[in-house]
Amino acid sequence: MLNRSQRRLSGEIPVASTADIAFLLLIFFLVSTTFPKDKGLAIVLPAPSEQVEVSQRDILHLAIRLDGVVEVKRGESQQIQEIRPREVEGLWRQEVASNPSLVAAIRTHPEAPYRFTVDVLDALQGANARRISLEVLEPEP
Amino acid sequence: MIFRGFQKRSKPQAEIPGASLADMAFLLLIFFMVSTRFPRDEERPIEWAVASAARRIDAKQKDILNVWLQRDGTVFINDRRLEMDVVSDVVAPLYEASGEALVISVRGDRETPYALVDRLQQELVSAGVVRVVFATRLEQRMQGQRR
Numbered sequence: 134m135l136n137r138s139q140r141r142l143s144g145e146i147p148v149a150s151t152a153d154i155a156f157l158l159l160i161f162f163l164v165s166t167t168f169p170k171d172k173g174l175a176i177v178l179p180a181p182s183e184q185v186e187v188s189q190r191d192i193l194h195l196a197i198r199l200d201g202v203v204e205v206k207r208g209e210s211q212q213i214q215e216i217r218p219r220e221v222e223g224l225w226r227q228e229v230a231s232n233p234s235l236v237a238a239i240r241t242h243p244e245a246p247y248r249f250t251v252d253v254l255d256a257l258q259g260a261n262a263r264r265i266s267l268e269v270l271e272p273e274p
Numbered sequence: 275m276i277f278r279g280f281q282k283r284s285k286p287q288a289e290i291p292g293a294s295l296a297d298m299a300f301l302l303l304i305f306f307m308v309s310t311r312f313p314r315d316e317e318r319p320i321e322w323a324v325a326s327a328a329r330r331i332d333a334k335q336k337d338i339l340n341v342w343l344q345r346d347g348t349v350f351i352n353d354r355r356l357e358m359d360v361v362s363d364v365v366a367p368l369y370e371a372s373g374e375a376l377v378i379s380v381r382g383d384r385e386t387p388y389a390l391v392d393r394l395q396q397e398l399v400s401a402g403v404v405r406v407v408f409a410t411r412l413e414q415r416m417q418g419q420r421r
Contacts, residue, residue: 148293148296149292151296152292152295152296152299154296155296155299155300155303156299158303159299159302159303168312168335170330170331170335171330171331171338171379171407171409172328172329172330172331172409172410172411172412173325173328173329173331173379173380173407173408173409173410174325174327174328174329174407174408174410175329175331175332175405175406175407176406176407176408177404177405177406178395178398178399178403178404178405178406179399180399180402180404181399181400181402197388241388241392242388243387243388243389243392244387244388244389245387245388246384246385246386246387246388247323247382247383247384247385247386247387247388247390247391248323248324248384248385249388250388250391251323251324251325251384251408251410252323252325254325254408255325255326255327255328255410255413256327258325258327259326259327267392267395268392269388269389269392
């Protein structure tokens with residue numbers, strides 16, 4: 134049987150585990166913190182004097198008009214197909230299946246918003262296109 | 275008689291006092307929370323282009339140089355407003371100093387006329403830069419799958 138002095142309740146809050154809680158919190162945040170990294174569409178620019186000769190039949194010309202419509206021309210063919218930027222992905226997959234060394238030549242109207250180029254680049258990268266050239270669309274004489 | 279009593283009181287203890295550990299941990303935590311600063315340039319008011327194929331930039335944060343291109347053609351690098359013609363002069367020494375590891379993150383407004391983006395690209399080519407990323411926001415419909 135306990136005597137009176139042993140049964141007396143302590144008026145103090147136990148602080149022995151506070152250090153453990155602090156370190157646990159510290160380690161949790163150290164491990165779980167991730168800093169937001171930028172995302173984007175990566176391209177590799179050519180060296181200043183670098184020029185690569187590509188056969189006309191290996192080029193898929195993609196001309197982005199001011200209104201965002203993409204004019205597609207295959208190699209030396211004069212036939213022009215008009216598509217929307219989103220349709221480029223499917224088109225590229227189809228074309229590259231028949232010609233694995235195909236190069237996408239994107240030419241954008243100088244006044245066209247940058248987002249149209251991003252849309253086409255996005256579609257091409259979504260289709261795993263690696264050989265892409267970017268230029269400004271020269272005005273037709 | 276007096277000496278015996280004194281010896282008894284000064285007997286050393288073998289325990290390390292651990293009561294102040296919590297204070298030290300919290301102090302360190304608060305110190306680092308308050309003093310940590312991430313070297314980032316100021317965000318510019320641009321409307322981002324969106325892309326679903328956007329990938330994380332595969333480079334260390336210190337090797338990423340943000341080049342802001344506003345709708346009116348204004349270029350900002352490290353919070354400095356620059357003329358388009360001097361971009362290559364500014365970027366070239368930074369590129370060399372990084373051991374040619376610098377990745378340029380082009381943060382262009384989605385409505386910027388493409389001719390300006392092309393000029394910027396020409397400037398980067400003449401600075402000798404190879405790796406460029408057109409920074410975009412990830413398209414919302416794909417967000418769940420890509421993360």
